[in-house]
Amino acid sequence: MSRLIVVSNRIAAMEGKKESAGGLAVGIMDSLKDAGGMWFGWNGKISEDELPLEKNQQDNITFAAFSLKQSEYDQYYLNFSNTVIWPAFHYRLDLVQYQREDYDGYCQVNEKLAGRLQPLVQDDDILWIHDYHLLPFAAACRKLGMTNRIGFFLHIPFPTSEIFNALPPRKELLEMLCEYDLIGFQAETDRLAFIENLSLVTDVEQLDEDRFAAYGKSVTVRVYPIGVEPDSIRELAEGALPPKLAHLRDKLNGQLIISVDRLDYSKGLPERFQAFETLLENYPQHRGNIRFFQIAPTSRGDVQAYQDIRHELETEAGRINGHFSTLEWTPLFYLNQHYERSLLMKIFRHCEVGLVTPLRDGMNLVAKEYVASQDPANPGVLILSRFAGAANELTTALLVNPYDRDGVAAALDKALSMPLEERISRHAEMMKVITKNDIVHWRQSFLNDLKAVPAIAATNDA
Structure with a gap:
């Protein structure tokens, strides 16, 4: 053989x-x-x-x-x-x-x-x-x-x-x-x-x-x-959050937006930060009620272009938080560190919106992992770039042009206010595809x- x-x-x-x-x-x-x-x-x-x-x-x-x-x-x-x-x-x-x-x-x-x-x-x-x-x-x-x-x-x-x-x-x-x-x-x-x-x-x-x-x-x-492996992702996601994270989730009143990417210029991270800023500017009802977590561990840190984007993101995060933060509320958390995949699946499950907006991507498995980690009875909403390969399959996600900050902000507003029935319907259609075309x-x-x-x-x- x-x-x-x-x-x-x-x-x-x-x-x-x-x-x-x-x-x-x-x-x-x-x-x-x-x-x-x-x-x-x-x-x-x-x-x-x-x-x-x-x-x-x-x-x-x-x-x-x-x-x-x-x-x-x-x-x-x-x-x-x-x-x-x-x-x-x-x-x-x-x-x-x-x-x-x-x-x-x-x-x-x-x-x-x-x-x-x-x-x-x-x-x-x-x-x-x-x-x-x-x-x-x-x-x-x-x-x-x-x-x-x-x-x-x-x-x-x-x-x-x-x-x-x-x-x-x-x-x-x-x-x-x-x-x-x-x-x-x-x-x-x-x-x-x-x-x-x-x-x-x-x-x-x-x-x-x-x-x-x-x-x-x-x-x-x-x-x-x-x-991806939808069954194993579901098993990981259903496990309890570690005590410190569970305590943090309890303290964070409101809805959570999550993005997880390698620190790379193809992922559209500066454009994403600017779209989140536009959401806070154009939809002030969300101020104080949402938090955006961007996890972006360093990759290829010895390539100059990657050093540049890290500096740009740190600057943008500080500027946005400086403008919108209050004593009780910080809108954007930028975490430049690695988290184990088993923990990320649990985090995904507790976030109401998955924001995946690369400028160009072969597939983007984070989009599929976010969907597979959700509670089908009360799922979150996936916002996905049209320029990711996953957009060819996950057609009931909210598809956006990552270069259009107003369009991404509008999609965020729609996701944050989407009725349960629509969330369930969109999630179920994506899960059919993810289950059929698994790893x-x-x-x-x-x-x-x-x-x-x-x-x-x-x-x-x-």
């Missing part, structure tokens, strides 16, 4: 615990437990020595982790992945800082990792590669003569040609992506953008509905919207399709 080999930039906690793991880690670990196999990824360590792989065995899963040299980390991770691919794929060309040596380093690290993985791979293993750090990984494997089925899933958006054409190595990236047997995207718009970009740089032949030939290769391109459906659909892809011949003309 073939094993599953998962490759991602970061590897999950090597003890394999699920309690604090995010949606990707949960889905992957369950896939590996079902099939048996290996998770190969970076351990987060920097070392100038070529260290042996750090291995750990848990049940039938082998965790194999590598370290990076400082120059590799800088070029592959900090520079090309996170100051070229990430901003460009989130439609922020103004933040792209392209240097050819960073792109070369990005490709070299992918080739190095493929070389370290190759001795661990058996002929009938299936490889599942994740996210934008590893766009060239299949091409690196093919150079080594690997003929395994290799699938790729992109967790972030794929940009339209107006954006993608600005990347100097766009042709090389697209050609390397065609070395994958199956490419999965979060939304149909991403799939179409990839096909559009490919057709602009080479001849593309459509072999069937979602299989294409380009650069002498055939690649299947499909949509797999990632989901199990996502991983099984992708892996079943990957297994069905015709294997590359053991010998090739190259």
Whole structure:
């Protein structure tokens, strides 16, 4: 029986615990437990020595982790992945800082990792590669003569040609992506953008509905919207709040608005703060009766753009609170720290409004987690950006344009005053989708399709 080999930039906690793991880690670990196999990824360590792989065995899963040299980390991770691919794929060309040596380093690290993985791979293993750090990984494997089925899933958006054409190595990236047997995207718009970009740089032949030939290769391109575990989220949410939080919730008279994001410019956090300010200005009846909690732990703190947004948010939070606060009431709580996922689900359940307004997002699992955590007899209201992949599924959320602060403020006012019957109806429709397209459906659909892809011949003309 073939094993599953998962490759991602970061590897999950090597003890394999699920309690604090995010949606990707949960889905992957369950896939590996079902099939048996290996998770190969970076351990987060920097070392100038070529260290042996750090291995750990848990049940039938082998965790194999590598370290990076400082120059590799800088070029592959900090520079090309996170100051070229990430901003460009989130439609922020103004933040792209392209240097050819960073792109070369990005490709070299992918080739190095493929070389370290190759001795661990058996002929009938299936490889599942994740996210934008590893766009060239299949091409690196093919150079080594690997003929395994290799699938790729992109967790972030794929940009339209107006954006993608600005990347100097766009042709090389697209050609390397065609070395994958199956490419999965979060939304149909991403799939179409990839096909559009490919057709602009080479001849593309459509072999069937979602299989294409380009650069002498055939690649299947499909949509797999990632989901959550609604049952486990409900169980976590139903548990009692820790005593200190329960005491705080009792003291906070009124309704609570919650947002949880990584500290990232793609999440629309300054625009969200400004929309909340507009709510307080235009709908003064809510003053003193609501509180907005923004949880945004630092991510990529060594990238300048992330340092800038943290400073901006701290300034905005202070300004808004300085203007509207009273001795008895503080409207905005900005918390720049990490909370365990198990605790967040409980917090979600006790908040009347979930505010999820990214400027651009592949899926956004927080939106689904908020809905799944609610009491179906008295649910909160989800306000969701139209530019999140989740908006294609959660159509009964209050969908907003995050750039329209007046529109978001109006949606907040509507959510805070929505009748119970309407809240129940909207929540029930979203739960149908979340339950059907859960994390199990996502991983099984992708892996079943990957297994069905015709294997590359053991010998090739190259």
